[in-house]
């Protein structure tokens with residue numbers, strides 16, 4: 414049974430009806446799952462309601478019911494990107510899961526550059542507000558010293574268009590930067606921005622990164638191959654079949670000897686035919702296993 418729901422006062426002084434039933438949650442969860450692969454469980458009802466309320470306020474609607482009606486109407490199509498922006502979890506930080514950046518600096522990039530010093534492609538496949546791709550760029554810029562002829566690029570993609578815009582801006586608050594490891598922070602080359610209390614990542618790192626909106630479930634508008642793919646802390650939101658299909662697509666997209674980094678609580682399951690464990694939650698493509 415759904416408990417009595419509170420009311421909230423909107424910015425314009427009107428009360429907003431916050432009633433959000435289990436059926437509403439299932440309805441929203443179904444739309445979100447079909448569009449993005451994200452599974453919203455019943456335990457996340459309060460959190461989902463909070464996220465929807467922000468969107469409902471932005472639209473100036475009077476209740477969650479009004480929003481459910483909108484989602485049932487042909488307006489769903491144009492609303493869908495904003496609904497997905499509203500419900501995604503975008504938590505991230507610079508050099509998150511530092512062991513991956515140590516591996517990138519000490520093993521992965523030296524190996525790849527020794528093999529091909531002319532071309533390097535890296536994909537941050539759920540890049541949120543950009544901390545992950547700029548952390549990769551900071552390590553890459555160090556590794557590229559002495560490889561002046563290398564065409565190296567990082568593609569940063571996310572389903573959430575607001576996060577992609579934030580990543581493109583490359584501007585972060587002092588708080589966000591302050592949480593980066595003190596020894597690695599200088600590699601970001603941040604300088605004060607025009608916004609008080611904010612800093613921008615160095616132009617040299619920003620030039621390495623291209624930001625695009627992309628739903629990982631959709632066809633990918635590039636051929637690759639990528640030498641390194643980061644897809645961290647997003648597959649935890651997907652169901653098993655979505656995860657398995659995605660991992661196979663990453664394996665197709667990786668160069669021979671290329672590496673896939675996944676999040677600390679994620680796993681590929683035992684014995685993937687083409688990806689073998691090569692570090693903590695990192696896997697290397699080996700076509701020899703496959704052919």
Ligand SMILES: C[S@@+](CC[C@H](N)C(=O)[O-])C[C@H]1O[C@@H](n2cnc3c(N)ncnc32)[C@H](O)[C@@H]1O
Nearest residue numbers: 449501504505539541572573628629645646647
């Ligand atoms: C928790 S953040 C992880 C960010 C970063 N990879 C990290 O580990 O710090 C998860 C990101 O995945 C994105 N996401 C969720 N579903 C997606 C999908 N179907 N396609 C692309 N990105 C998706 C969200 O918008 C969010 O920014």
